[in-house]
Amino acid sequence: MYDALSSPQPSPDADSRAVGVLVVDDHDLIRLGLRALMGQRADVRLQEARTLQEALALYRRGDIDVVLLDLHLPDAHGLTGLTTFLQQHPRARVVILSGDSDPQMAQRALAHGAVAYLPKSGDLQCVMDHLNLTAARSIHRDFVDTLPPRxxxxxxxxxxxxxxxxxxxxxxxxxxxxxxxxxxxxxxxxxxxxxxxxxxxxxxxxxxxxxxx
Structure with missing residues (x-):
């Protein structure tokens, strides 16, 4: 059985400019699709979690620049996961990846601190477009300090x-x-x-x- 906390960690020789991406979703197909898109890219370090608690534990280890967070997890529902994540890690860049197509939910997520809201019903390439923008801005592992304020x-x-x-x-x-x-x-x-x-x-x-x- 897959254990997110035992997922492979970047090697010491990994490119320090690579973007660390944490996918937090309990649906195997979503993670598989994103893994297929990102897995061969040298500028992306991918980690995965199925629950909010697993995600928080992985984030505390460092090397994560962007969090792709589902709104409905086994231990968090709606905006609870987002608010909990940002309470513990206020500087985290959290992108909501959700099956909820309600425009009001998107606006609420952005108002609560999400940097983007990407619907699962859309093309997964939309996710890659957002990560490409992040990669272009990434100069070193703590590049978030150089980004303009929200x-x-x-x-x-x-x-x-x-x-x-x-x-x-x-x-x-x-x-x-x-x-x-x-x-x-x-x-x-x-x-x-x-x-x-x-x-x-x-x-x-x-x-x-x-x-x-």
């Missing part, structure tokens, strides 16, 4: 790909046109649009455009 502006939480999709969306482009311009599938564009609706707390594409123009 802001209430949702645009500051967008991944590079989400920024591109948002720009074309505000320009009036249809999903098919955006997909062609960015060389991605139309389904991936739809997933990005869904994530944008959650981040900005609106219920439709029209509301998003109206709010940001």
């Amino acid at each position: 802001t209430d502006d949702p645009r500051s939480q967008l991944s590079p790909r989400q920024v591109q999709v948002l720009e074309w969306l505000l320009a009036g482009q249809a999903n098919r046109d955006i997909a062609e311009r960015l060389h991605i599938s139309e389904g991936t564009v739809k997933n990005h649009v869904s994530a944008l609706l959650l981040i900005f707390g609106v219920r439709s594409r029209a509301e998003l455009i109206s709010a940001l123009r």
